Amino acid sequence: AQTVTQSQPEMSVQEAETVTLSCTYDTSESDYYLFWYKQPPSRQMILVIRQEAYKQQNATENRFSVNFQKAAKSFSLKISDSQLGDAAMYFCAYRRTRSNDMRFGAGTRLTVKP
Amino acid sequence: GAVVSQHPSRVICKSGTSVKIECRSLDFQATTMFWYRQFPKQSLMLMATSNEGSKATYEQGVEKDKFLINHASLTLSTLTVTSAHPEDSSFYICSASRQGAGTEAFFGQGTRLTVV
Numbered sequence: 001a002q003t004v005t006q007s008q009p010e011m012s013v014q015e016a017e018t019v020t021l022s023c024t025y026d027t028s029e030s031d032y033y034l035f036w037y038k039q040p041p042s043r044q045m046i047l048v049i050r051q052e053a054y055k056q057q058n059a060t061e062n063r064f065s066v067n068f069q070k071a072a073k074s075f076s077l078k079i080s081d082s083q084l085g086d087a088a089m090y091f092c093a094y095r096r097t098r099s100n101d102m103r104f105g106a107g108t109r110l111t112v113k114p
Numbered sequence: 115g116a117v118v119s120q121h122p123s124r125v126i127c128k129s130g131t132s133v134k135i136e137c138r139s140l141d142f143q144a145t146t147m148f149w150y151r152q153f154p155k156q157s158l159m160l161m162a163t164s165n166e167g168s169k170a171t172y173e174q175g176v177e178k179d180k181f182l183i184n185h186a187s188l189t190l191s192t193l194t195v196t197s198a199h200p201e202d203s204s205f206y207i208c209s210a211s212r213q214g215a216g217t218e219a220f221f222g223q224g225t226r227l228t229v230v
Binding site (some may be wrong): 042044045047050078080091095100101102103104105106107109 | 146148152155156157158159160163205207209211218219221223224
């Protein structure tokens with residue numbers, strides 16, 4: 001079974017600073033997808049960034065980037081120039097290539113201090 | 115981006131009654147939709163996979179007779195919580211993906227169910 005682990009229940013960052021959220025996963029598959037989702041107080045799930053396991057290059061989306069270490073099964077999210085609007089729950093998620101269902105980590109609550 | 119609409123966003127029902135939650139993909143066809151449950155300050159737990167035209171696939175520990183899923187069309191899946199009890203109170207979220215691998219999941223707005 002695939003499991004996703006987020007070991008940081010809460011994180012805090014100063015506005016304009018950089019923060020890294022950790023995620024590890026366990027799988028026997030070689031081909032899969034990894035995601036970071038953001039859930040603000042509205043509870044709407046918003047995709048932040050996506051990584052295909054077969055790609056060695058780390059995905060980047062503006063201020064958001066990942067450090068994907070396939071051998072270590074690690075998938076951390078770096079948020080640069082943190083903004084107040086970044087405050088939310090962040091969920092790391094795993095999906096097998098042949099399936100559409102996702103498995104989520106426990107989440108990390110990010111607080112951004114002005 | 116694709117839109118998934120979930121309705122109602124909030125519902126309060128009496129214990130023993132049934133509640134239906136709808137999940138619609140507004141601008142794409144989804145042969146598969148997913149239903150998640152989220153407890154306060156916790157993660158999303160997959161309950162079941164809704165398959166268009168066939169029976170839903172339930173995760174271990176989820177009562178299929180309690181949580182009835184119907185996926186009658188390529189754009190609509192419904193979750194019915196039957197004979198609801200206070201312990202069924204939770205936040206329920208659906209998601210759907212476009213055809214093909216690698217695509218992200220699009221989530222509905224969620225439904226907060228309170229059973230009194």
